[in-house]
Amino acid sequence: MGGFLRLEGKSRNDFYQAKYDYYKRFNLGVLFASAFMFLILFVADWQVDGAALGRSFLIRSSVVVPLLVVFFAYQKISNYKIMGTLTYLMVHAMIWGNIWAGSYLADQSYVNEGFLIMSLVLLLVSFAAPPIVAIIGQLGLIGDILLADHLYHFENINAILTFNIQVIVLLCLVDFIIAGFYYDHYITQRKLEFALFHDPLTQVFNRRQLHAIMGEGHDLTFLSDAIAIVIMDVDHFKQVNDRFGHDEGDRILQFVADCIRHSLRGPDMVMRWGGEEFVAILFDCPADQAVVVAERIRKSVEKSVNGVCPITISLGVAIYAGGDCFETIKKADSALYMAKRQGRNQVVCYENLDEELRQKVAEARQNEV
Numbered sequence: 001m002g003g004f005l006r007l008e009g010k011s012r013n014d015f016y017q018a019k020y021d022y023y024k025r026f027n028l029g030v031l032f033a034s035a036f037m038f039l040i041l042f043v044a045d046w047q048v049d050g051a052a053l054g055r056s057f058l059i060r061s062s063v064v065v066p067l068l069v070v071f072f073a074y075q076k077i078s079n080y081k082i083m084g085t086l087t088y089l090m091v092h093a094m095i096w097g098n099i100w101a102g103s104y105l106a107d108q109s110y111v112n113e114g115f116l117i118m119s120l121v122l123l124l125v126s127f128a129a130p131p132i133v134a135i136i137g138q139l140g141l142i143g144d145i146l147l148a149d150h151l152y153h154f155e156n157i158n159a160i161l162t163f164n165i166q167v168i169v170l171l172c173l174v175d176f177i178i179a180g181f182y183y184d185h186y187i188t189q190r191k192l193e194f195a196l197f198h199d200p201l202t203q204v205f206n207r208r209q210l211h212a213i214m215g216e217g218h219d220l221t222f223l224s225d226a227i228a229i230v231i232m233d234v235d236h237f238k239q240v241n242d243r244f245g246h247d248e249g250d251r252i253l254q255f256v257a258d259c260i261r262h263s264l265r266g267p268d269m270v271m272r273w274g275g276e277e278f279v280a281i282l283f284d285c286p287a288d289q290a291v292v293v294a295e296r297i298r299k300s301v302e303k304s305v306n307g308v309c310p311i312t313i314s315l316g317v318a319i320y321a322g323g324d325c326f327e328t329i330k331k332a333d334s335a336l337y338m339a340k341r342q343g344r345n346q347v348v349c350y351e352n353l354d355e356e357l358r359q360k361v362a363e364a365r366q367n368e369v
Contacts, residue, residue, distance in 0.1 A: 004186075035064075066093050088125065091118065099151060119167050134172070139168065204278070207271060220281075227285065234311060240308070257272065
């Protein structure tokens with residue numbers, strides 16, 4: 001449960017961002033409910049001291065202003081650090097408002113109960129915050145109590161502090177427990193997402209990943225201005241399976257996936273397309289550079305030792321010009337077909353084929369179907 005305490009750097013930020021995203025709507029609901037409670041407390045103020053009704057209502061209705069600020073921030077800002085800070089400022093603003101409104105009342109005997117209620121609110125908003133931020137938010141309540149004592153001059157300030165400190169310590173422990181339970185959920189979710197979008201054998205993406213990043217109409221233009229698609233096929237893979245067995249064939253596929261992954265640039269992605277075929281999407285990559293990357297992959301597979309047998313791959317490259325990306329994949333597949341027909345172990349770019357050759361390839365593929 002305490003695994004989140006060992007997270008560092010980007011992993012820690014990713015965890016707390018996911019935690020915030022998960023509890024974001026709950027957090028906003030708590031703030032609206034708390035603001036509503038803060039507002040209608042003017043009725044209780046009126047019952048305690050009718051003469052303070054006007055001032056109490058004016059102070060409590062002002063909660064609308066910070067609430068709107070936080071609400072619009074929720075629409076525009078997703079960073080958990082910024083929103084966590086705004087959330088706690090909002091809660092403490094309501095606490096300060098309670099102190100301000102209570103200062104006009106003749107009887108402040110129920111103020112301690114108000115602090116306990118706000119401790120609960122602080123606990124609820126801490127669901128979306130890192131434990132250390134939640135602890136700071138809870139400890140801030142001590143400062144709020146001392147501020148109230150400066151205005152009210154409580155006769156039993158020591159008792160109020162002692163009782164609230166005990167409650168705060170308990171709630172801080174609860175903050176850590178909540179984070180621990182969410183961490184278990186987070187790890188399970190990450191494993192499920194990985195399994196959903198990755199090929200279990202090669203650990204590269206599967207076809208679902210392409211559907212996950214596509215826009216409407218299978219569009220990819222919003223991802224990059226220049227996209228190249230490379231489709232790759234292991235040469236004579238059936239012979240590898242027949243001669244060495246399927247277990248060794250699986251090792252070959254893992255080896256090829258590793259060669260592709262290590263040959264690609266940072267933003268590029270590779271997917272297992274099916275069987276012994278892989279597809280790579282190269283971002284910010286014009287045609288000449290795409291051929292260079294494809295050639296690097298080909299050489300890596302040919303020259304690296306895989307522990308089973310020497311193998312080669314054939315590659316087809318096509319440039320995505322917008323629209324349905326599956327049309328570009330078909331073009332890359334046609335280029336792959338030419339690479340196979342011309343002797344395998346080579347790279348063919350669809351854009352380098354003349355129109356007559358493209359037509360012949362299309363007809364040949366049609367006859368195969």
